[in-house]
Amino acid sequence: MKAAVLKAFGSPLSIETLPDPILGTGEVIVDVVAAAVLPYANEVFSGERKYLLTLPVVPGCGAVGRVHAIGPDATRLVVGDWVSCDPTVRSRDDALAPDITLQGWSARGEGGLRLQKHFHHGSFAERMRVPTENAIPIGLIDPAEAGRWCALNLLLVPYGGLLAANLQAGETILVSGATGNFGSAAVAVALAMGAGCVVAPGRNETMLEDLVRRFGHRVRTVKLTGDEAEDRERMKQAAPGPIDCVIDLLPPFAGTKAMRAAAMTVRQFGRVVLMGGVGMLGGDDLALPYPWIMRNCITIIGQWMYPPEANIRLARLVRSGLLDLGNWDITDFDLDNANEAVTQAAAAGGPFKLTVIRP
Template sequence: MKAWRLDGMGGCLAFETVPKPVPRAGSVRVRIEASVLMSYLKPYVEGKLPFYRPPPAPFTPGTNGIGVIDAIGPDIWHLKPGQRVVLSSHFVAREQIDDPAQILIGLTGSEGAAPMLHDWPDGTLGEYALAPAEVVTPLDGLEDINAAQLAAITRFVIPFGGLLRARLTAGETIVVTGATGAYGSAAVLVAIAMGAARVVATGRNQSSLDALARVAGPRVSTVALSGDVQRDAEALRTAAGGGVPVAFDMVGQANDPNATLAALHSLRRGGRLVLMGSMATDLPIPYTTVMLNSLEILGQFMYPANAYQRLLALVRSGLLDIHALTPREFALAALDQAMHAASDAGNLEYVVVRP
């Protein structure tokens, strides 16, 4: 088969002919139909993200994707060849222990996860991928949607994990910071699908907020942030009709904490703030404010193991329209061009490569 092979971050990236992976116990081999590119794949490949812990070189990069099961190994009882599936990169060690290691297959791992990365180094940027059964979810009932469009669910699942962590319930109001980014926009759309009565989408790009509001519908209002924490917090409360029960923070690479602090100060007593972005500075917590108002600050990495199943239920029911996001398609061989496009993609589009 053909696959991209990376000789370590900052090393050689080459399109090579390699043996097809052989299914082993607890695994399935998937013929890839569409692999979704991260916006930061190019700097990752170039070695500009030193905080990542990549698999031992060489390996096939690539995270989530859509495909069809081609073969199964021993100890697989429900998944079948010919079944269309979505592959998640998020894999948590199977052992029943208090703090299992976790990795993102084809990308990085937590501290102490080197043995897992050694066993499961290769991602989806090839014609076939071998995956542990735990990261494979059937796409039954969605046969009428093409693979590139189905790949949109990989954009939605990450903020969905954060909204589950937030315990968002139907009828609640939520503030989403970083809503002009790819995952922030997806968070707004998923929150609507989950029954939020009102979503206040915030960011600093009014035109992107307006485009998102047009797609998301009348339950979404927007606030363009000024950078002044107190002024912005008051604007959020006004847009929400009072203090909000939930705030979801998906800011990307922010150099100051002001947007996140504005969201925190918009909360009503007993409110919850979920942190899931990638802020590049520390967050100064107003201790007394948090204590006096019984606020919760919750961190969330990725999503629970059954998140794709729950998200797909929203898609099948018609509550979540994945056509709100637009795919840009490239051939697998044109990865360099696709990586450039992924870095420039708008908040309502994503890039896939297809063998």
């Protein structure tokens, strides 16, 4: 099969012919039709993000494709099914605290690296092998729309945080980082889940206006000034009432002030979900005040990725019409132009834009 291979951090992807993946029990082989290129892929491939990723590797975080072969333990999947390949691979020998690797992307700790040795290669290839439970049926789709369905893996990240927060219909939620790639996706998912209002702070006024244009009066935008106290008050005033929940999806290069300002807008007994990258590359600690957390009975939730059942639930939101994948503009590249796709994703990786490789 043809694949794009990362041989060394800082080097371009090499287009090569590799052996087809070999099927094992508990696994599925998928013919990749479309694979999303994340906007920060260039930062992963350069080594800037310092992700745990053993080289050489076929990178790529998730895909949409058709089942090529199934193992003996599959009871529902059949060859030809359209599936979304969930990149979050969990070890099967500790249900309470599984080791995790993001297939073709990164690992969490030593256990994740051991798991990565087997589920190693990602989606920038004509075929990939995934655990049976990671091949999520999405029903019949038009092959031309496969790239649009790649948005599922983007949407799953904030969806995991919103499920962890137990977001309820009618609640007001503030999305910290709302003008970013994951943050704008969080706005879309929160509204699909029935949020009464989404407060969307940011510095880019054009992107803030675009959120209102897409989603209407249930989105309340706030132009940030950089002054922590002032921004906190602006966010509170933008909400129609108390803010029930805050979810942070700011990237690693963001400072702590904007995140702290957002977190401390939440009401008494409110919830704050941390799943962005603040502090991953160094810098100040978040430093939320202990007395404020304790006396206001604030629940702080750390959430990395999403629970396994989120895949099926999210696909149902799309199929029901509550979540519209038509919001995403897709730019396609073939596998031979994988390096150009990485460059394009970095240059045009704003909200509701998706770069896709179609092997």
